[in-house]
Amino acid sequence: MTKPLIAGNWKMHMTVGEAVACARHLRELFPEPIDREIVIAPPFTALWPVSQALTDSPIGLGAQNVSDEPKGAFTGEVSAGMLADAGCRYVIVGHSERRRLFGEEDAWINRKLIAVLKAGLAPILCVGETLAQREAGDAFPVIEGQINAGLKNLEAGDIARCVVAYEPVWAIGTGRTATPAQAEEAHAFIRSRIRGLFGETQSADLRILYGGSVTPDNIDRLMESIEINGVLVGGASLNIESFSRIIRYSKG
Ligand code: 13P
Numbered sequence: 001m002t003k004p005l006i007a008g009n010w011k012m013h014m015t016v017g018e019a020v021a022c023a024r025h026l027r028e029l030f031p032e033p034i035d036r037e038i039v040i041a042p043p044f045t046a047l048w049p050v051s052q053a054l055t056d057s058p059i060g061l062g063a064q065n066v067s068d069e070p071k072g073a074f075t076g077e078v079s080a081g082m083l084a085d086a087g088c089r090y091v092i093v094g095h096s097e098r099r100r101l102f103g104e105e106d107a108w109i110n111r112k113l114i115a116v117l118k119a120g121l122a123p124i125l126c127v128g129e130t131l132a133q134r135e136a137g138d139a140f141p142v143i144e145g146q147i148n149a150g151l152k153n154l155e156a157g158d159i160a161r162c163v164v165a166y167e168p169v170w171a172i173g174t175g176r177t178a179t180p181a182q183a184e185e186a187h188a189f190i191r192s193r194i195r196g197l198f199g200e201t202q203s204a205d206l207r208i209l210y211g212g213s214v215t216p217d218n219i220d221r222l223m224e225s226i227e228i229n230g231v232l233v234g235g236a237s238l239n240i241e242s243f244s245r246i247i248r249y250s251k252g
Contacts, residue, residue, distance in 0.1 A: 004223070005163060005207050005230035006247045007039040007062060007124065008237025009092060019046035023053040025240045030247065033058040036230070038247055039090055040237070044078055051087025062090035062124065065098060068111035070118075080119035091116045092232075094150055095126045096169045106149030113150060117158050124163045124232065125150045126211070127190070131170035139168075140189050147193050159198045163207045164190055165232040171212025173234060180221050180228075183210045187227035216245035223249045 014022065019042040030038055041062035042050050051061050063086075067077035083091055093116060094109035104112075109125070116123040127146040129139040143166070151159065166186050171178050178186070187208045195203035210222055211232035222228055237243040 002205060002207055002229075003035060003037045005037045005039060005209060006249075007041065007090070007209065007230065007232050008243055009062075009064060009095070009211075009232055009234050010040065010042045010238060011064065011097075011234060012043055013238055014042060014046060016046045016049050019043070020049050020053045022238075022240050023050045023059070026244065027054060027057040027059055029240070029244050030059060031057070036247065041090070041092055047083070047086040047088060054087075060089040061087050062092060063088045064092050064095065066091045066093065066112050066116055068108060068115050070115065080115045080121055083116075084119045084121055088121060090122045090124055090163070092124045092126060092165075094146070096128055096167055096172060100169070106146060109150050110152050113162070114153065117154075117161060122161045122163060124165050124209070126165045126167050126232070128167040128169055128172075128212070134168070134170065139186070143186065143190060144193055147190060148197070151194075151197065154198075156198070159194070159202045160205065163209060163230075164194075165209040165211050166190060167211035167232060173213070175213050177213040177215075177218050177222075178210065180225055183222060184225040184227045187225070191227065214246060216242050219246045219249040220251065224251045 039060040039062045041064050063083045067079050070079050093112045098104045113123045127143050129142040133139055133142045168178055190208055191203050194206050207229040209230040209232045210228050214231045214233045215236045
């Protein structure tokens with residue numbers, strides 16, 4: 001079974017100097033490979049210097065966004081090939097902040113995900129419903145639509161490199177975490193959809209992360225569920241003390 005993945009999404013925080021200092025601190029705390037995979041996703045400007053700071057470290061590097069185009073006259077965009085060149089292994093695609101604030105819709109997210117795979121990197125596809133959608137009883141249809149569209153046109157075997165993150169929008173940055181039962185239910189639903197699309201083996205091996213107000217106080221309970229194969233952490237990953245406590249989660 002693949003290792004659980006603990007990923008920190010630093011969003012639009014940290015100067016180059018701060019990001020490098022945090023990365024160095026983290027590698028001091030986790031110098032050797034352990035039974036869980038650690039990834040940090042700093043802003044674009046810090047990717048290359050952080051990748052240098054992480055040379056020969058088991059800690060992986062991720063980007064927070066990517067262009068769906070390989071190169072060309074696309075001012076302000078960064079391609080998947082450039083991210084690979086800067087040392088990234090993972091790319092977050094379809095984060096709810098990008099969907100909501102920057103107009104990214106499913107077909108575009110799907111093109112980004114395919115661009116990431118083509119560059120040899122691993123996409124972390126974010127899905128999740130808003131509070132209004134949950135309250136209307138639409139959480140699962142929304143998630144299903146995001147999964148179907150986000151993973152469209154994937155070739156057999158591609159899914160093995162993908163990670164899915166369930167991030168209910170109402171839990172992001174709100175301090176209101178999904179209960180372990182809510183997360184488990186959504187993860188089981190996502191896995192059943194993946195089974196329908198790609199088959200039993202691929203669905204059993206897929207890592208599904210939970211994201212939304214993960215903290216040192218709730219990580220142990222969340223990770224108790226066999227459906228939760230890791231977490232995507234925002235705010236609490238900006239502080240290396242709290243992020244390292246999250247990485248050191250223990251079940252029960
Ligand atoms: P918070 O952990 O700050 O709620 O953010 C979650 C998130 O958006 C991770 O991608």
